[in-house]
Amino acid sequence: MILKFKNLANYLEGKWISNQTIYNLQDKKTYSNKFITEVPSLNSLNYNNLKNIACITKNQNKYTIYQYFFPCSLNKKQGFINKTENKKIKHYIYFFKNKVLKITNFINSVKYIEYIYFINQNFKLSLGVIKIYNKYRVICFTSDIKFSINKTNSID
Numbered sequence: 001m002i003l004k005f006k007n008l009a010n011y012l013e014g015k016w017i018s019n020q021t022i023y024n025l026q027d028k029k030t031y032s033n034k035f036i037t038e039v040p041s042l043n044s045l046n047y048n049n050l051k052n053i054a055c056i057t058k059n060q061n062k063y064t065i066y067q068y069f070f071p072c073s074l075n076k077k078q079g080f081i082n083k084t085e086n087k088k089i090k091h092y093i094y095f096f097k098n099k100v101l102k103i104t105n106f107i108n109s110v111k112y113i114e115y116i117y118f119i120n121q122n123f124k125l126s127l128g129v130i131k132i133y134n135k136y137r138v139i140c141f142t143s144d145i146k147f148s149i150n151k152t153n154s155i156d
Contacts, residue, residue, distance in 0.1 A: 011099075011118040013039045020142040037144075109133045114140075122146040 020033040079094055095102045099119075105112040114128035128140035 011121055011124065014146045015148065016144045016146050018142055018144045020140060022138060022140045024138055026137055 016037045016039070018033075018035050018037060020035070022031040022033070023029075024031070090105060093104045099117065101116040101118070103112075103114045103116070109132055111131040111134075112128065113131070114126055117125045117127075119125060122145065124144045126140070126142040126144070128138075128142070129136055130138040
């Protein structure tokens with residue numbers, strides 16, 4: 001079964017708390033992050049004409065806005081995504097099938113690959129790797145849980 005974008009939107013939108021562990025294979029160090037991401041509701045959008053989505057991430061009281069641009073319809077099982085962050089544009093290729101979204105990016109000898117597994121509408125797991133000259137350098141694991149924000153929620 002191919003996960004169409006209209007269904008994929010249900011898996012992406014909402015407020016998420018994320019726990020991320022990054023392991024640098026070169027220096028054998030581990031880094032941990034906890035952050036909140038909010039993706040606006042996509043239900044009212046025309047999926048065939050969807051061109052951009054803005055997301056806000058909060059990490060230790062620092063807010064980052066990401067803008068995603070879609071040069072082609074996301075109703076397809078593969079395509080391109082352009083991500084803007086701090087006035088820099090990164091280009092990604094995506095494929096999705098069987099509730100798994102694969103995102104790749106290539107810059108010279110650096111290859112970034114991320115697999116996002118949509119367990120259900122409230123839980124997703126991600127595995128990301130960075131390869132330099134075809135050698136694994138960084139591995140990243142992320143778990144995301146959808147939640148409702150109220151005054152008592154905190155990422156600390």
